[in-house]
Each structure stands twice: as C-alpha cells, then as structure tokens.
Amino acid sequence: MKKAVILLSGGMDSATILAIAMDQGYDCYALSFSYGQRNKIELIAANKIAKASAVKEHQTIEIDLGAFGGSALTADIPIPKNRTEIGGEIPITYVPARNTVFLSYALAYLDVIGADAIFIGVNALDYSGYPDCRPEYIEAFEKMANLATRRGVEGKHPIRIETPLLYMSKAGIITAGAALKVDYGITISCYDPDKKGRACGACDACILRKNGFEEAGFPDPTKYQ
C-alpha cells in the first residue's frame, strides 16, 4: 500500500484533503500540531475527523511557535474582524514560517514510515495573503525535501508534496468534499471561536468559509456564536 502523511488541522480544507488521499488509495497517517494557538478547539475537530476516517495513525505534536511571538494567532494581538479586502498584504494572523515548520515535521514522519507523499490543504485563490500558501513555495519545499532525507536519497520515486486544493475556490472545495461524504459539521475554520467551539462569523477564515457554502449552494453546518 502506498502511504501518505496528511496535515490535519481540523479545518474544512484538511478534512477534504484527507478524503481525497483516502479516495486515491493511500494509507493515511494524520499529523496535527498543538502550537500555542488560540484555537485548541481545532485539535478536538482534528481528532473527530481522524476517527471518522479510517486513518492508520494520528499523531499530535506539541510545538511552541509562540516562543518567538509575532502573530495574532499565537500572541496576545487582536484578531482582525469584518475585513472587506482579504488578500494583498500579509495579515497579522500570519504565523512566521508555520507551514515550513509543519511540513518539516511531516517530512520527518514521512522519512520514518517510508511514505511517498505529504498532503497539505494550502490554497492560492481564496488564500489570505500568506507567503507559504503559494505554489512557488510548495515547489521549493518539495525540491528541498528530496535532498533532505533518506527517503528522498534512497527512494525509487521522488517525494511529492500534494496540494489538491491549490487552485480550487472554497465553493469548489466544499463541492468536492461533499461528493466524498466529508462531514463539514465536525470541522472548524474560525480564528477566534468561543469556549463552546462556536465560530465568530467575522474573521477572515469565517468569511471565506461562509461565502464558500453560499456559492456552492450547500447548507452551512457551522455553529455560530
């Protein structure tokens, strides 16, 4: 069986890539991170998603990205609400080098289990201005990954960083996920949920998600505050 490491945040995008990887016949090894973020509720969602799918293994790694500060998602900086122009400049919710740290751990995991691919739910269309969600970044990481590891040096096929959502709209992601029976009711996207896990409805992530359900013509299963 071919194996893949799936970066599973608990959001709708990562739930969708897990479903896509399963559908492509991969044995899936899910990887989540507890990184001092506000939304620990994401991890509860990630556990639910991993259980609902038949993943081979689900690891959660505790990391301290907040040690350096510099982001509204890890430090005590207000989350921007009701922004009308999403995209363009890099927003305060950017976590320095987050995807690079995540992908590096995924690469360690891949190297140990001898996997072929890492699936990550980055998106270049609906994205919020993060440099580490762009296709040129992913290509550069993939090239580096093949030079960095035992698996890259000794493997028969190159390591691939799979980004099935890269050019999909949020509406397209929802439509694709629904066809694979993803339960979006157990996912969470909000940067600033309340203690019961209900979404704020006003941060960039909530706005993109709400618009996605509307455009896809699917009922939005999100619980709002």
Place this chain on the structure above:
Amino acid sequence: MKKAVILLSGGMDSATILAIAMDQGYDCYALSFSYGQRNKIELIAANKIAKASAVKEHQTIEIDLGAFGGSALTADIPIPKNRTEIGGEIPITYVPARNTVFLSYALAYLDVIGADAIFIGVNALDYSGYPDCRPEYIEAFEKMANLATRRGVEGKHPIRIETPLLYMSKAGIITAGAALKVDYGITISCYDPDKKGRACGACDACILRKNGFEEAGFPDPTKYQ
C-alpha cells in the same frame, strides 16, 4: 546592526560559527533544541558557549523528534562505535529531517526579529553521510526560505543560509576557531557521553573530533571517559 540566528548545538562546529558570525559584525540570536536526544549534556555546553560570547538572546526550544523514532540518537538503538569507514551510506545516527526541522524554527525566529541570515555548522567534507549536510540541500532550503516568509517577500535583501564550515576539514575548523579564541574545552561532540559529560572517544563524532585536533596540531581539551 545586522542580525543573525545561530544554530547552537553545543558542539565544536556551532561554537565556531557563532565566533565567525560575531567576527563578521552580526548581532547574534542563538537557538538550541532539546529534542529527546541522548546528549542533553550538549544543551549545558550550548548555555556555556552562549554566555561566553555576548549573544543578544539565547532561546532553547523543546521539540519531540523522537515521536516518530527512526534514529539511534532519539530512540533506544545502540550507537555504532569504532567504525573504520565514516561516510558513504546514511548511518543509524541520522535523525530524520533534523536539520530541516532546526532550520525551519530558525526561519520562524529570523522572520520575527527581522534577521538577515541563519548560520548553521554543516560540513560536507568530514560529514558522516547525512543527506541534510550537503551543499545542494542548503541551497534548496535557502531558496524555499525566501518564498516562505514575510522577511523573504518584503525584505530588501534575500535571506541567506550561511555555512562557513561547509568545505572546511575538522582541522581547518579548529584552526579557524582558535584564531577567534573559541574555547573548545566547553564544547561537546560525543553522541554517547557519560553522566559527567565525558566523551566516549569511539563514536563517529569523537573520532572526527580527535583526528581534527591531531591534524591541526592543537592539544585536545576533550574530557574522555
């Protein structure tokens, strides 16, 4: 002042790159990792080296590379001793994606403090067969780093991954460090030190270090068991 992040392991190579970065006029931000390795004694050495130099800041990040297993340095696998052929195949002391994880955290640190460079003490000559010590790997990481971060996208100059030891022999490193007054007596290289921090004298790292002092014609300040 220009700033640099220095990956400081507590070994002789990282002590030397710190001295080189200071000599080049950088404000130095040292970064160490506690990663479930056998040689926690390295961290004591890293603290001594950081204090002996006038670093601006020294951060130690706790990470769990051992979560995935797969290496004699993080799992309960015997360390090879008295190997006569060092180099060639990838040895059991290889920690999957270690330098990639280390450099990724350094990149997060760089992005927050607005540094220009990361110094890492990799070596392509005396190296022990690790894929993530090769120049092509470092070049690929540097390219990725510039696409990954706010500093890479918005900075006036590209981020550089500085590897001053890349083509130096261990003897050359010792000679260069001695000229910059590096105290190698407080550094440790051994993969398998005893509880008092004394080196085994027989692992790959000890053999390379011993030969280095001999070739350089300097007295070896290492405490052996």
